[in-house]
Amino acid sequence: MTSSVDFFQVIEERRSVKAYDASHKMNKEDIVDLLEVTQKAPSSWNLQQWKFFVIDEQDQKDKLLSIAYGQKQVVESSVTIAILGDLEANKNAEIIYGEALAQGRISSEIKDRLVGQINGAYSNAQVARDEAFLNASLAGMQLMLAARAKGYDTCPMGGFNKQAFVEQFEIPSRYVPVMLVVVGKAAKPGYPSSRFSIDDVTVWNQF
Amino acid sequence: MTSSVDFFQVIEERRSVKAYDASHKMNKEDIVDLLEVTQKAPSSWNLQQWKFFVIDEQDQKDKLLSIAYGQKQVVESSVTIAILGDLEANKNAEIIYGEALAQGRISSEIKDRLVGQINGAYSNAQVARDEAFLNASLAGMQLMLAARAKGYDTCPMGGFNKQAFVEQFEIPSRYVPVMLVVVGKAAKPGYPSSRFSIDDVTVWNQF
Numbered sequence: 001m002t003s004s005v006d007f008f009q010v011i012e013e014r015r016s017v018k019a020y021d022a023s024h025k026m027n028k029e030d031i032v033d034l035l036e037v038t039q040k041a042p043s044s045w046n047l048q049q050w051k052f053f054v055i056d057e058q059d060q061k062d063k064l065l066s067i068a069y070g071q072k073q074v075v076e077s078s079v080t081i082a083i084l085g086d087l088e089a090n091k092n093a094e095i096i097y098g099e100a101l102a103q104g105r106i107s108s109e110i111k112d113r114l115v116g117q118i119n120g121a122y123s124n125a126q127v128a129r130d131e132a133f134l135n136a137s138l139a140g141m142q143l144m145l146a147a148r149a150k151g152y153d154t155c156p157m158g159g160f161n162k163q164a165f166v167e168q169f170e171i172p173s174r175y176v177p178v179m180l181v182v183v184g185k186a187a188k189p190g191y192p193s194s195r196f197s198i199d200d201v202t203v204w205n206q207f
Numbered sequence: 208m209t210s211s212v213d214f215f216q217v218i219e220e221r222r223s224v225k226a227y228d229a230s231h232k233m234n235k236e237d238i239v240d241l242l243e244v245t246q247k248a249p250s251s252w253n254l255q256q257w258k259f260f261v262i263d264e265q266d267q268k269d270k271l272l273s274i275a276y277g278q279k280q281v282v283e284s285s286v287t288i289a290i291l292g293d294l295e296a297n298k299n300a301e302i303i304y305g306e307a308l309a310q311g312r313i314s315s316e317i318k319d320r321l322v323g324q325i326n327g328a329y330s331n332a333q334v335a336r337d338e339a340f341l342n343a344s345l346a347g348m349q350l351m352l353a354a355r356a357k358g359y360d361t362c363p364m365g366g367f368n369k370q371a372f373v374e375q376f377e378i379p380s381r382y383v384p385v386m387l388v389v390v391g392k393a394a395k396p397g398y399p400s401s402r403f404s405i406d407d408v409t410v411w412n413q414f
Contacts, residue, residue, distance in 0.1 A: 007356040137344035149214040
């Protein structure tokens with residue numbers, strides 16, 4: 001089981017790590033444990049607009065290398081978890097609210113209203129895409145922190161050929177690649193990167 | 208200072224809370240402390256594509272109520288932090304990589320290459336928008352967890368009139384509202400919500 005680890009230490013220690021111990025393996029159970037924590041992230045209407053495409057087999061990692069412009073962390077880390085955003089997450093609404101209705105947690109009127117509201121929102125392709133990026137990224141952040149809490153290092157990667165990724169791995173059109181997160185054991189530590197001051201990124205009550 | 212709190216307990220205890228103790232106030236220092244933790248989130252090219260629009264004055268909260276379709280958590284919570292995504296975050300590249308150059312951390316060739324790459328990516332409006340949603344949401348997740356770790360409750364809200372929000376608060380066109388996060392002390396506990404199984408949301412190595 002998981003031992004106790006301080007939240008703020010996890011925040012401080014999470015760095016974007018680029019060099020990994022290629023001999024370190026994570027087994028399926030380790031990865032599932034990580035996704036179980038990730039999956040507790042919130043999402044719009046609880047539709048869980050994410051799909052985890054796990055790449056941990058050597059031949060699939062090798063295919064990813066050129067797609068990621070030769071960035072070696074995709075082959076040297078233990079696993080790459082591609083976080084895909086679900087562009088048709090409204091299809092989950094019947095499942096989620098149907099279950100809530102069956103369990104007596106909501107009325108059929110509320111279920112119908114929610115499903116109608118969701119389908120209305122998803123009829124706008126830009127809204128669907130925004131929701132895919134938003135919610136997949138909530139999961140992405142939770143994944144990176146959970147990995148650090150379990151003693152792993154990570155690097156989020158947006159720098160890859162998304163078109164080639166979709167073609168190579170035959171990603172269904174329902175999903176859009178949002179980010180890759182590599183997970184493993186650091187071979188070299190990550191460096192703290194600079195940040196703007198809070199004054200630079202905050203506006204109080206009015207622009 | 209911050210006392211120790213277990214990471215996994217924070218994950219478990221973070222719930223979307225809708226009922227708040229309206230008498231609980233957070234002072235500016237409390238809010239800045241929270242944003243300091245939030246600000247450690249990673250971002251694409253370290254451009255920090257987020258802006259925190261903090262609404263904690265009563266008259267501004269009152270204006271938010273109808274924009275949020277009457278959802279009372281925006282007036283009863285201690286503060287609403289609107290997380291805006293920066294559609295023109297490429298403008299940060301000169302600042303960030305100029306500083307890195309000045310400190311001798313990168314060469315001028317690397318700086319120029321990065322700034323060029325970033326400006327190229329941002330010339331595509333959809334990429335700029337995707338990056339705004341992605342990175343603002345990384346900050347949003349970190350904010351919600353940091354708040355729980357500091358003893359507060361939160362609720363992420365996407366259900367608000369974005370057009371009215373932009374007009375009412377005169378949000379510059381550089382920014383897109385991504386989500387509201389209300390922060391405060393729960394008056395009633397949040398409920399755990401259901402999740403899909405890991406099998407439902409995971410694909411291993413190939414679709």
